[in-house]
Amino acid sequence: TDRYCVFGNPISHSKSPVIHAAFAEQTGEAIDYSAIEAPLDDFAGAWHRFMAEGGRGANVTVPFKEQAFALCDTLSDRALRAGAVNTLVVGADQDSTHGDTTDGVGLVRDLFHHDVVLKGRRILVLGAGGAVRGVLEPLLAAGPASVLVVNRTAAKAAALAADFQDLGTIQGGGFEAATGQFDLVVNGTSASLAGELPPLPETLFAPGATAYDMMYGAEPTVFLRWASGLGAMPVDGLGMLVEQAAESFLLWRGKRPLTESVKYGLRLDLQ
C-alpha cells in the first residue's frame, strides 16, 4: 500500500481523504491517504519526514502552497506559472520531489462538466491572490475573448495580468474597472469567508452567464446568492475540489478516476 496525504494547517476539515479513498476504491489502487497538520514554520521538515517514512506523494493546501513550491527539485510549467504547488510527487529514487498544480485544470474541468463554454467568451475574475494566480493559465488556454482581473488592491491585479500577458488577452484593475457584461464571473477572493460581497454593478452578467465561487459550503455563498438574484447560474467550488483531486490522483497513479459520484456524495454530506 502506497502512502499519500494532504498537508495543511488547519487540516481537520479537509475532504481530501474521503475523496481519495473513493478514487482508490473505484480504480482498485491500493493507497492509504491521510491528513497531516504541518507546523506553520516547518513545512519542508514535515514533507521530508513523510518522504523518509515511504510517502509517495501529497496534496498541499492553505497555507503551504508557496512553501511547497520552494522545496521542489523539479516543477511543471503550470506550477512555475502559478508560483505554487498543490501536488507533490516523489521520484522513483524515493529521494527527489516533483511539484505540480492541478487547481486550474480542476476549475476548467468543473466548468466543462457544467457545460460552461469558455472559448470566445468574456471572463471576469475577482481577486488577485494565490488562488487566482493558480487558475489563470488554464483559463487563458481555453481561448476566451478576454479575461479581466479585478481586485480590492488594484495594483495586485494589474501586476498579475502583466505576468500572464503572453498567454492571451488579459487586463487587471480595481473593482471599478468591471464595466460591461461578462459570460463568466469567477470569485477567487476570500471575501465569501467574511460573508462580504465585492462592490460590483448589478449589470455585470450577460444573458446566460455563469457565476462561479471557488468557495463552497452547506449554504450558497453571499456572492452566489447575489448572482442568482441577477439571473446568473450559480456554481460553487465543490466540483473544483474533486476535479483537482482527480488530476492529482492521475499524476500519482496514472489513472483518472470518474468524479461524478464522488461530487454527489460530498454534496449529500454537506446537507
Ligand code: ATR
Ligand atoms: P488566496 O490564497 O485565497 O488567494 P490571498 O493570496 O491572501 O489568498 O488572496 C486573497 C484575495 O481575496 C485577495 O485578492 C484579497 O484582496 P487584496 O489583494 O486587496 O487583499 C481578496 N479579499 C480578501 N478579503 C476581501 C474582502 N473582504 N473584499 C474583497 N476582497 C477581499
